[in-house]
């Protein structure tokens with residue numbers, strides 16, 4: 336199994352790439368069949384082999400969308416799901432707690448039928464990803480001399496989402512890894528990407544149908 340055999344979930348693939356750069360912990364949340372366990376198993380074994388075991392492997396975990404694991408999409412009724420709305424809410428609360436404790440969280444989705452039949456895998460092999468990771472790890476941590484627009488974005492996230500200083504530090508760490516991957520000084524695009532990766536967005540796990 337290689338990266339390009341896994342259709343879709345490009346965001347999760349990118350998250351795992353960023354995670355490898357800075358050994359950031361990752362949580363993939365998603366339904367059965369969305370490939371989250373396979374993505375992690377693939378990246379773990381390929382990275383260990385590529386780096387000959389000399390890599391700080393990030394902690395990588397998975398969680399289903401609901402406690403019984405049968406929910407495929409939060410906005411659709413799943414006939415086999417045995418969870419009550421209270422069960423779902425309790426599970427979502429737990430997910431939010433776990434998400435708060437990790438650096439990166441991404442919601443995975445099952446590929447659609449058409450994606451499976453016609454979807455062009457992105458064509459990139461995992462070795463190409465690991466080569467980028469290897470280069471990025473050789474770049475030093477970027478300086479935190481941020482442009483004002485970068486500070487403005489972080490300030491807005493800190494205030495809007497009532498972030499803890501701890502969470503803010505995690506965002507900064509992930510942003511640094513994004514910048515190292517790009518081989519660029521830390522800037523707004525890296526901070527924006529890090530904010531996206533470190534937050535479980537409300538709309539992704541809201542049970543309203």
Ligand SMILES: [Zn+2]
Nearest residue numbers: 401403416418
């Ligand atoms: Zn369920």
